[in-house]
Amino acid sequence: MPEKKDVVCTIRFQSDDDIAYQDTLPKQDMTPARGRIDRNSLSWRTAEVLSAWVRDSADQIRRTELELLGRHLYQVIFADGKIRGLFEVAYKTCAEFQLRLKVELQFTPDARSVAELPWEFLHMPDELGGFFLAGERDKIQLIRLAVRADQDTQEVEITERPLRVLVATCSPDTAIDVQQILAAVRALSSADAIEVTPLPDPTFDQLLQTVSQPRLGPHVLHIVGHGQAGGMLMRRAASPGADAKAEARRLAGLGEPQNGRVFVDAETVTSLFRMHRPHLVFLHSCDGDAPSLTSVYSTARAIVYSSVPAVVAMQYEISAGAAIRFVDQFYRELAEGRSVGEAVTAGRCDLARGSEETGIRRDWANRMFGTPVAYLCRDAPLVNSPLAAGGPGSLVPGLPPPTARLACPRCGVAQGEAARSCGKCGLQLVCDRCGARYGQPATSRFCSNCGVQVTQVPWSGRPEAASAPDRLYLQGSQEVTA
Numbered sequence: 001m002p003e004k005k006d007v008v009c010t011i012r013f014q015s016d017d018d019i020a021y022q023d024t025l026p027k028q029d030m031t032p033a034r035g036r037i038d039r040n041s042l043s044w045r046t047a048e049v050l051s052a053w054v055r056d057s058a059d060q061i062r063r064t065e066l067e068l069l070g071r072h073l074y075q076v077i078f079a080d081g082k083i084r085g086l087f088e089v090a091y092k093t094c095a096e097f098q099l100r101l102k103v104e105l106q107f108t109p110d111a112r113s114v115a116e117l118p119w120e121f122l123h124m125p126d127e128l129g130g131f132f133l134a135g136e137r138d139k140i141q142l143i144r145l146a147v148r149a150d151q152d153t154q155e156v157e158i159t160e161r162p163l164r165v166l167v168a169t170c171s172p173d174t175a176i177d178v179q180q181i182l183a184a185v186r187a188l189s190s191a192d193a194i195e196v197t198p199l200p201d202p203t204f205d206q207l208l209q210t211v212s213q214p215r216l217g218p219h220v221l222h223i224v225g226h227g228q229a230g231g232m233l234m235r236r237a238a239s240p241g242a243d244a245k246a247e248a249r250r251l252a253g254l255g256e257p258q259n260g261r262v263f264v265d266a267e268t269v270t271s272l273f274r275m276h277r278p279h280l281v282f283l284h285s286c287d288g289d290a291p292s293l294t295s296v297y298s299t300a301r302a303i304v305y306s307s308v309p310a311v312v313a314m315q316y317e318i319s320a321g322a323a324i325r326f327v328d329q330f331y332r333e334l335a336e337g338r339s340v341g342e343a344v345t346a347g348r349c350d351l352a353r354g355s356e357e358t359g360i361r362r363d364w365a366n367r368m369f370g371t372p373v374a375y376l377c378r379d380a381p382l383v384n385s386p387l388a389a390g391g392p393g394s395l396v397p398g399l400p401p402p403t404a405r406l407a408c409p410r411c412g413v414a415q416g417e418a419a420r421s422c423g424k425c426g427l428q429l430v431c432d433r434c435g436a437r438y439g440q441p442a443t444s445r446f447c448s449n450c451g452v453q454v455t456q457v458p459w460s461g462r463p464e465a466a467s468a469p470d471r472l473y474l475q476g477s478q479e480v481t482a
Contacts, residue, residue, distance in 0.1 A: 006100045009090050011077060012147070013037075013111035021083040023090045035080030037114065043075040051118050054367055055316060063365035070123025070132060077122075091124070094139065102341070102379075103133055106145040109305065118315065119144065120348075120370035135345040136352070136364050138436040143341040146304040146375045159219050159279065162195040163334060163383045166218035168207055169200050170225030170234045181224055181284065184324040185331065193335040193383075203237040204264055208272055217276035219382060220334075224284045230298050231265040232283075266299040270306035279382045280340060283313040284323070304375040310340045310382075316371045325350050326372060337385025344374040 009023040012032070016039065022032040038044060050069040054061050078084035094101040103122075107115040122133045122142060133142040167185050182198060189196040197218070199210055211217055226233045273281075281303050300311040312330075314323075326347040333343035352369035354362045408422040408429075421428050430437050 006102050007090055007094050008102045008104060009087055010104045010106060011087075012106040012108075013114045014108055015110040016113045019077065019080075019083070021086060023086065025090050025093060033080070033083050033086055035083050037076060038079060039113070041076070041079070043072045043079070047072040047076055047117060054118065054121070054370075058317065058367075061367045063362065066121050066132075066365075066367065066370070067123050067130065069118070070121040071125065071130070073117060073119060073122050074124060076117075098139070100139045100141070103140070103142045104145050104379075105143070106147050107301075108147055109301075115144075115301065118370055120315075120373065121367075132364055132369070134369060135349045138430075141341055141345050143344070143379055144373070144375050145379070146301055146377060148305070158381055159383055161192055161383055163193065163220060164216075164218045165189075165194055165196045165220040165222055165331070166210065167196060167198050167222045167224065168202055168210075169198070170202065170207075170223055170232065180320050181323055181327060184327050185222060188328065188331050188335070194331060201235050203235050204262070204268070205237060207234070211272050211278070212275035214276075218278055220280045220282065221272075221278045222282040222284060226261075231263055231269065232299070233261040234264050236260050236262040266302040269299065270302055270308075273303075273306060273308055277307055277309075279308075280310040280312065281308055283311065284327075300373065300375045304377060307377075309377045309380075311375045312340070312344060313373050313375075314371050315373045316367060318368065318371050322351055322368055322371075334382055337381050337383060339379045339381050340374060340376055341379040344372055347372060 007024055010021070012020045012022075014020060017037050019035045019037055020032040021035070022030070047069060050065065050072065054065065054069060078087060091101060093099070105119055120134050120142070123130050124133055131137050133140055135141065165185065167182055169182055186196045186198065188194050199207065202210070211221060223232070283299060283303075300313045304311045318326075329350045330343045330347040333346045334340070338346070348369045351371065352364045354360075354365055408425060408427055410427045411422060411425040421430070428438070
C-alpha cells in the first residue's frame with residue numbers, strides 16, 4: 001500500500017509537439033514516458049473548434065458541450081497508450097487508497113499553442129460517465145505550471161501573517177462591478193489574516209512606486225481593470241498644461257482622447273516586479289470586458305516567466321456576482337494557509353454550483369468553473385496557517401499543524417482531516433462509494449457527488465450537544481435517548 005501522501009502526475013509539454021509524463025507512484029522505472037502531440041488529429045482540431053465556441057457562446061454552453069471538449073483534450077494528451085495507462089493506474093491507486101491526486105500540466109515557453117487550449121475543462125472518462133479533473137471529484141486537483149526548459153520550478157517563500165493585498169482598480173470609470181469586487185476583497189481584511197490596501201485608478205508610474213516599496217510591497221497584487229490583447233489599459237499620466245488642454249476640449253465639446261487611457265503591453269507590466277516580486281498577481285477584467293484566451297495566456301505567462309511565482313486570471317467574461325464568489329473563496333483559502341492551487345480549486349468548485357432559480361439544480365454544467373486560469377511556478381501556500389502562526393493549539397515553529405482540527409458537526413469532537421466518520425458519534429463524513437467529503441454531513445441524505453444514499457448511524461448522545469438541524473432529524477427518527 002502506498003504511503004499516505006499526495007500522488008503527483010506531471011504532464012510536461014516540452015513544445016507544441018512533444019510531451020513527457022511522470023508520476024510519484026513508487027516503481028522501478030522512474031524514466032519519464034514520452035509521446036507526441038498530433039496537431040493534425042481529429043481530437044486536436046475538434047478541441048480547437050470547441051474551445052472557440054465555448055469562448056464565444058457564453059450562456060449557451062451546457063455540460064454536454066464541455067464534456068465533449070474535455071474528452072477531446074484528454075485524447076490529445078493521452079493518445080499514447082503507455083502514457084494513458086500510467087496515468088489511469090495512478091488515478092485508480094489514489095481512488096483505492098484514498099490518496100490525493102495532483103495533476104500538474106507543465107508548459108515551457110515553446111509550448112505556446114498547446115498552452116492556449118482551455119485545459120480547465122479536461123474530462124476523464126470512467127464507468128460512471130466521467131468527471132472534470134478541475135475539482136469535480138474530491139481529492140483531485142488540476143494546476144498549470146509555467147517552467148523554463150533550462151531550469152526547474154522556483155521556490156515560494158511563505159510569508160508571516162497578515163497577507164498584504166494591494167487592489168489596484170485600473171478602470172476608466174467607477175463601474176458598479178469594480179466597486180463590488182473591491183468591497184468584497186476589503187471585507188476579508190483582518191488584523192491576523194489579510195491586510196487590504198486599495199489603489200484607485202493609478203498611472204503606471206504610481207503603481208510601480210507602490211509595488212516597489214522596500215519591505216512594504218504587497219504579497220498579492222490584485223489588478224481590476226480593462227484588458228486588451230497582450231496587455232492592459234491604465235490611466236495616462238498628466239502632461240504639463242494638461243489641465244488647460246482638457247478645459248479647452250471641454251469647452252469645444254470634445255471628450256478626452258482614448259478616455260485618458262494608455263495601453264501597457266505585457267512586457268512592460270512585468271517591469272513592475274523588478275524591485276519587488278509579489279507572491280501572486282491576480283489579473284481581473286471587468287464584467288463584459290474579458291480579454292481573449294490569447295490575451296490572458298500571453299499576459300499571465302509573461303508575468304509568471306518574469307519570476308512572479310503565481311498568476312491568476314480570467315479567460316472568459318464573468319459576472320460581478322460570480323467574480324465575488326470566487327474572490328471570497330479564493331482569499332479565504334489562502335488565509336487558511338492553503339496553496340494557490342488548492343485555493344483556485346476551491347473557488348472553481350464554488351463557481352460550479354448550479355443555480356436553483358429554474359427549479360432544476362445541476363452542478364458543473366456551465367463554463368464558469370473553467371473561467372479562472374492559474375499559472376504557477378510552484379504550488380505552495382503564501383501565508384502560514386492560523387495554527388502555525390500562533391495561538392491555541394499552535395506548534396513549535398517549523399512543525400506541521402495538528403491534523404485533528406475539524407469538529408464533528410453533530411457532537412463537536414475534533415476529527416482528523418482524513419477521518420471518514422466521527423470517532424465518537426459515528427456520523428458519516430465521507431462517501432463510501434466515491435470518497436467525496438460531505439459539505440453538510442449532519443443533514444446529508446445523498447452524496448452530491450455520485451448520488452449514493454448516506455448511511456446515517458444512530459447517535460445515543462445528549463440531543464442538546466448536537467446541531468439544531470441534526471436534533472430535528474434525530475427526534476424525527478426517534479433515535480435520541482433520554
